[in-house]
Amino acid sequence: MQRCRKHKAANVTDHLPKELRDSAKKVLQAAWRLEPSEGKKQIRQLAQQLEVKYPSAAQSLLEGLDEMFTVNAMGLPKELLRCLCTTNIIESPHSGVRMRTRRVCHWQNGQMVLRWAVAGFLETEKHFQRIGGYKQLWILKSYLDDLETQKAVAEKKKVG
Numbered sequence: 001m002q003r004c005r006k007h008k009a010a011n012v013t014d015h016l017p018k019e020l021r022d023s024a025k026k027v028l029q030a031a032w033r034l035e036p037s038e039g040k041k042q043i044r045q046l047a048q049q050l051e052v053k054y055p056s057a058a059q060s061l062l063e064g065l066d067e068m069f070t071v072n073a074m075g076l077p078k079e080l081l082r083c084l085c086t087t088n089i090i091e092s093p094h095s096g097v098r099m100r101t102r103r104v105c106h107w108q109n110g111q112m113v114l115r116w117a118v119a120g121f122l123e124t125e126k127h128f129q130r131i132g133g134y135k136q137l138w139i140l141k142s143y144l145d146d147l148e149t150q151k152a153v154a155e156k157k158k159v160g
Contacts, residue, residue: 034072097117
């Protein structure tokens with residue numbers, strides 16, 4: 001599971017004074033471009049520096065550290081990494097549905113909610129744009145297929 005890096009940066013910088021926010025954000029962005037082991041090392045160093053004066057920022061930095069580098073470990077192209085490192089790809093459609101259903105006041109039942117949600121998603125879909133790196137999605141699929149195969153083999157070994 002990949003953690004949203006934009007939310008992580010916001011969570012961390014919210015715990016810092018204004019004069020430290022930009023430098024902390026730049027350290028995070030630089031660390032996220034590194035190999036997972038080196039990036040985690042840099043983030044741990046930043047957390048160690050912040051620990052005394054800003055323990056909540058340090059704690060936020062270390063929370064879910066492994067999940068901040070999930071896509072880095074996959075070896076995906078940069079264009080694809082950029083869109084997979086945030087939750088925008090999920091939040092944007094939800095925002096579109098929220099916008100299209102905000103005036104509905106009297107939900108009669110669950111079926112009505114589902115109909116409106118589906119209608120909202122279908123209308124929102126008309127405004128979708130291609131994600132960055134969409135031509136490299138086959139690389140992600142191949143990686144995930146390999147993981148699934150490895151998982152199945154491991155399960156067979158457990159059973160057999």
